[in-house]
Amino acid sequence: MKPFLLLLSVYSVCSVGHLVAAAKPKAPAAHTAADLAETIRPSLVKITQLGREGTDGIGSGFIVSEDGLIATNLHVIGEARRLQIEMHDGKTHVVTAIHASDTHLDLALLKIDAKGLKPLPLGDSAKVRQGDPIVAMGAPEGLGFSIVQGVLSATRDIDGQDMLQVAVPIEKGNSGGPMLDMQGRVLGILTLKSLKTDNLGFAMPVNLLKTLIEKPNPVPMSRWLTIGVINAKLWKTHLGAQWTQHAGVIKSEFPGSGFGGRALCLSTQTVPADTFEITTTVRLDDESGAAGLAFCADGGDKHYGFYPSGGKLRLTRFDGPDVYSWTILADVPNDAYQPNDWNTLRVRVEPERIVCFVNGKQVIESDDTGLRGGVAGLCKFRTTVAEFRSFRIGTDLAEKPLQPEVASKLRSKVEEFIAAAATTNQTLDNLLDNPAAARRVLVEQRRKLEEEAAKLRELERELHRRAMTKEILAELAKPEPEIDLMRCSLLLARHDNPEIEIASYLASFKAMVADLKDDPEIKKGTIPAVKRLNRYLFEENGFHGSRHDYSSRSNSYLNELIDDREGLPITLSVLYVELASALGVQGVFGVPLPGKFMVGYRDGPEGELQLVDVFERGKLLTVAQAALDLTDNGQFPEGSLEPTTKQTIVLRMLRNLMGAAVDDTRSVRESLPYLNLVLAIDPTSAAERLTRAQMRQRLGEKAGAREDIRWLIDNFPNDGPPELIQQLDVWLQSLR
Numbered sequence: 001m002k003p004f005l006l007l008l009s010v011y012s013v014c015s016v017g018h019l020v021a022a023a024k025p026k027a028p029a030a031h032t033a034a035d036l037a038e039t040i041r042p043s044l045v046k047i048t049q050l051g052r053e054g055t056d057g058i059g060s061g062f063i064v065s066e067d068g069l070i071a072t073n074l075h076v077i078g079e080a081r082r083l084q085i086e087m088h089d090g091k092t093h094v095v096t097a098i099h100a101s102d103t104h105l106d107l108a109l110l111k112i113d114a115k116g117l118k119p120l121p122l123g124d125s126a127k128v129r130q131g132d133p134i135v136a137m138g139a140p141e142g143l144g145f146s147i148v149q150g151v152l153s154a155t156r157d158i159d160g161q162d163m164l165q166v167a168v169p170i171e172k173g174n175s176g177g178p179m180l181d182m183q184g185r186v187l188g189i190l191t192l193k194s195l196k197t198d199n200l201g202f203a204m205p206v207n208l209l210k211t212l213i214e215k216p217n218p219v220p221m222s223r224w225l226t227i228g229v230i231n232a233k234l235w236k237t238h239l240g241a242q243w244t245q246h247a248g249v250i251k252s253e254f255p256g257s258g259f260g261g262r263a264l265c266l267s268t269q270t271v272p273a274d275t276f277e278i279t280t281t282v283r284l285d286d287e288s289g290a291a292g293l294a295f296c297a298d299g300g301d302k303h304y305g306f307y308p309s310g311g312k313l314r315l316t317r318f319d320g321p322d323v324y325s326w327t328i329l330a331d332v333p334n335d336a337y338q339p340n341d342w343n344t345l346r347v348r349v350e351p352e353r354i355v356c357f358v359n360g361k362q363v364i365e366s367d368d369t370g371l372r373g374g375v376a377g378l379c380k381f382r383t384t385v386a387e388f389r390s391f392r393i394g395t396d397l398a399e400k401p402l403q404p405e406v407a408s409k410l411r412s413k414v415e416e417f418i419a420a421a422a423t424t425n426q427t428l429d430n431l432l433d434n435p436a437a438a439r440r441v442l443v444e445q446r447r448k449l450e451e452e453a454a455k456l457r458e459l460e461r462e463l464h465r466r467a468m469t470k471e472i473l474a475e476l477a478k479p480e481p482e483i484d485l486m487r488c489s490l491l492l493a494r495h496d497n498p499e500i501e502i503a504s505y506l507a508s509f510k511a512m513v514a515d516l517k518d519d520p521e522i523k524k525g526t527i528p529a530v531k532r533l534n535r536y537l538f539e540e541n542g543f544h545g546s547r548h549d550y551s552s553r554s555n556s557y558l559n560e561l562i563d564d565r566e567g568l569p570i571t572l573s574v575l576y577v578e579l580a581s582a583l584g585v586q587g588v589f590g591v592p593l594p595g596k597f598m599v600g601y602r603d604g605p606e607g608e609l610q611l612v613d614v615f616e617r618g619k620l621l622t623v624a625q626a627a628l629d630l631t632d633n634g635q636f637p638e639g640s641l642e643p644t645t646k647q648t649i650v651l652r653m654l655r656n657l658m659g660a661a662v663d664d665t666r667s668v669r670e671s672l673p674y675l676n677l678v679l680a681i682d683p684t685s686a687a688e689r690l691t692r693a694q695m696r697q698r699l700g701e702k703a704g705a706r707e708d709i710r711w712l713i714d715n716f717p718n719d720g721p722p723e724l725i726q727q728l729d730v731w732l733q734s735l736r
Contacts, residue, residue: 033135037147041088043120044137047072047110047176050082058352060138060177061085061110062186062215063119068093070110071209072176073191074101077108079244082221085112098224100216103564104548105161105208109216120178123185125205128152136168136175136190136201140324144725152187156202163257164188164203179203191297217544217565217617238264238299241380246563248504250388252291252380259322261384264294264303268379269393271295277398278376279346287311289338289384293347296371301325304371305379306347306356306364308337313357313363317370329366336361342499344390346397360399384482389501402437410434410441418445418455419723423703427459430465435467467671468495469680476647476681483646486558486578489571490651493557495677505559509575512536513582521585526603529585533576534618541565543572545615556656570597570653572614589643592652595630600643608640647681654678686712702735709735 023446047070049057059076063069070085071564077083083095093112100109132152150168157163164187168180179188188203200693219227228244230237241256241263251391256263271278278295292307301321307314312333319325336359337343346357349373356364376393380386382459402410413430416422431438442460468491475488486509487502516522521532537543543565546555550568554560561567567575573590591600591611598621599612611626612618623641629635658674675692679685693708710734716725 024410030202031614032182033147033149036135036180036182037137040120040137040147040178040180040184042118044088044177045070046086047076048084048086048651049078050084057081059175060190062137062176062178063117064109064122064209065119066115066117068114069099069116069119070095070112071178072108072110073189073204074103074106074108075725076176077110078242082225083110085110091481094221095166098219098221098542100218101211101542102212103566104549105204105212107189107204107209108210109212111208111218120180121185122210123181123183123187125187125207128155128181128187130154133182134166134187135178136166136174136177136203138174138190149521158192158202162205163191164205164290166190166201166203168201174199189455211547215544215547215617217542218539219542220540223540224267234268235377236266236268236299238266247508248389248501249378249558250378250391252378252384252386252388255383256380258301261382262318262379263381264297264377264379266294266297266299266373266375267391267393271374271376271393272395273373275348275350276376276395277346277348278391278393279344279397280378280388281342281344282308283342283387284308288382289380289382289386290314291378291380291384291386291388292345293376294379295347295349295376296374297376298371298374302371302716303374303379304354306321306345306346307379307381308343308345308358309381311337311339313337313356313358315354315364315366317368319370323374327368329368330356330364332363334358334361334363336363342389357398379716389499393526399440402440406434406437407441411439411445414441414445414459417459424462426457428463431463432466432470435463438463461563462673464498465495465676468492469677470676472650473680475652480645485646485649488646488650489558489574489653492650492657492677493559495673496553496657497559500559505562508562509578509582512579516579516583521733522585526585526587526601526607528582529583530588530601530612530620530642533580533585534612534620537576538617539612543567543575543614544617545569545572551659553657556653568597568656569615570649572655573597573599574649574653576612576614590649591641592644592648593626593630593640594637597652598626600641616694652676654681671695672699682714686715697735706732706735 043063045061045063047059053250057076057078059072061072061076064071077098085093085095093114095110096113097111098108099111101107116118130152133149134152135147135149137147148168150166153165153167155162156165164179174190175567177190178186179190179322180186186206188205189209190201191204192202215374230243230245230250235243239256239258239262242253243265244251250265252265255261278293280293282292284291287308288310290307290309292305294303297303301318302319305316305318312331314328315328315330317329321325338359344359348355351368352369354368355362356365378388378391410431413422413427417424417427439460442456442463445456470486472491474484475491486506490500490502490505494502501700516532516536519532521528546566546568553565555568556571558571561571561575577588577590587602587604587607589600591598596615599614600609601612602609609623611621611623613621623636627636654674654677658671672692672695675688675695678688679692689708689711693705693712696705696708709728713725713728716728
């Protein structure tokens with residue numbers, strides 16, 4: 001049959017383009033590499049990361065404005081590191097702010113207190129031609145400035161980003177330097193070295209740098225130095241490396257200064273006397289590396305280590321600084337360890353033995369008693385990039401077995417599902433009484449019955465989604481003033497990603513509230529508070545609207561906004577409104593304008609409505625100004641200026657995710673959970689009900705499709721077109 005159509009709604013996205021208006025220096029008429037080297041040298045800089053124990057890294061950069069803006073790669077400046085700029089004449093400056101940064105583009109603009117500098121002119125990377133001669137400049141290996149000549153080989157897609165491929169060698173320290181044409185105009189920023197040959201590299205097109213110049217997201221160094229920094233009250237690092245933390249996940253990069261690249265991050269928690277356990281969940285970027293648990297540590301070079309290394313599980317006693325004082329107590333393979341995935345390590349230390357576990361399975365038992373007492377934490381070796389989460393210390397951290405009667409009941413329900421004696425919905429209704437226990441049973445069954453793994457995995461995912469749906473509905477059922485929109489938005493993100501630790505992100509939000517709770521401007525009234533919130537979010541902390549891949553699902557997740565400080569208008573608005581609410585600022589609310597969500601505020605109940613464009617770094621607008629930008633006739637539809645409800649905000653975020661899933665060419669099966677959640681929140685939505693019926697039919701889920709069509713028939717409006725309900729009847733009959 002021919003599917004019938006319903007006119008749903010039309011969304012329009014307005015994008016505003018800008019041109020760099022500042023006058024650019026006139027390019028010198030140089031035609032040889034020697035001429036260029038002399039002309040451009042005053043515009044080059046060397047960038048040094050300054051760590052606790054000296055230099056952590058060196059890279060290159062170049063001047064882009066007379067008043068102290070320096071362009072480079074984001075990976076050159078690292079995270080939470082003091083930065084020093086060395087000019088061509090040896091003079092040095094400290095970086096006062098990260099004027100702009102973009103993780104996806106690997107670009108950054110640094111600010112120094114200097115005037116009268118000589119900027120390089122920026123060319124047009126859209127006009128480059130294959131075979132054009134170019135020069136690359138930088139400070140390879142941290143040495144003096146150098147220049148190398150080559151050609152533009154091609155434009156290549158590298159991980160979804162167009163980059164300029166250049167036939168020149170890029171050495172360590174060249175990153176962030178300029179790639180120029182023979183007239184001295186910057187065409188790209190040197191970024192990557194080819195892994196296949198020394199004489200091949202890649203540069204980020206300079207037109208992408210212009211985007212950062214046009215739309216900066218400045219962060220003062222005082223705040224940059226706190227981004228991702230390990231909490232010194234909870235952790236003490238030893239032997240270098242770079243340890244950072246983002247809402248619950250600790251990441252370690254770069255070799256430590258100890259032998260074999262060893263580095264430690266030790267917890268300040270008190271370790272129980274005599275018998276204790278420690279655990280963490282770890283993931284390695286490369287299985288040839290090593291990272292895991294450290295315990296019985298003296299704060300120096302002595303400790304035990306239990307960690308995966310080369311695909312095996314290893315227990316080592318470290319009695320000093322070098323390999324001659326190390327003793328490998330065990331080095332064993334085990335099928336319980338899952339390479340390239342998260343693995344849970346656990347160690348039990350008793351007076352006379354040490355027992356090591358991975359993913360709940362015992363893998364090592366040792367009677368070594370060489371070290372006891374001390375502190376515990378994390379360790380890593382070599383060039384490993386490792387991530388850790390859920391570190392704990394206690395007396396008994398083993399996952400407790402399910403109560404026999406609970407396990408038996410859940411297993412019987414799962415077996416009924418596998419035997420097709422019960423539907424998915426019937427099974428989930430039973431499992432949702434205890435979702436955590438049910439998930440454990442599902443995992444056990446999946447491992448035992450590999451032939452049924454696909455069905456069990458889907459049931460596990462759906463159980464999580466239903467559990468998240470249940471929590472979201474419980475939150476939205478509260479009276480409007482009591483709904484926690486921050487938690488609700490994080491639950492929405494966790495619906496897609498079970499690894500998100502909501503408590504950690506709520507703690508990050510509370511830290512923002514603590515930053516401002518005693519600020520005098522917050523207490524002066526709505527207008528001063530709005531101005532202070534704008535400075536705090538967009539000038540001091542670098543929050544900004546997404547500059548690229550606007551439709552990416554990442555931009556709709558509140559946790560990724562908190563981590564990356566980049567998002568959509570609606571996610572930025574949620575953070576803004578909830579921060580204002582937590583600080584007791586009156587008259588600030590979300591405004592669901594067509595095409596762009598904004599924040600509204602009034603100075604008192606009768607005050608005139610004003611708008612904050614959070615996507616444009618807190619730009620203040622009148623209603624008339626916003627209407628000119630967002631509508632064809634300069635007027636907003638009736639009702640679009642009223643404060644919206646928190647449920648409406650959640651539904652709008654969900655529909656953004658549905659659109660991203662379609663734009664992302666994701667399968668119908670992966671788009672269906674968003675529809676299920678929308679209909680759980682708003683069961684009366686006929687448009688989504690129709691779409692779900694069509695999706696279910698495509699997936700062969702006839703019973704589900706019939707359920708949705710029957711709802712549409714039962715709720716068909718009395719004044720609706722008769723031919724449409726006839727089509728629904730025909731459609732329903734075809735699915736019997």
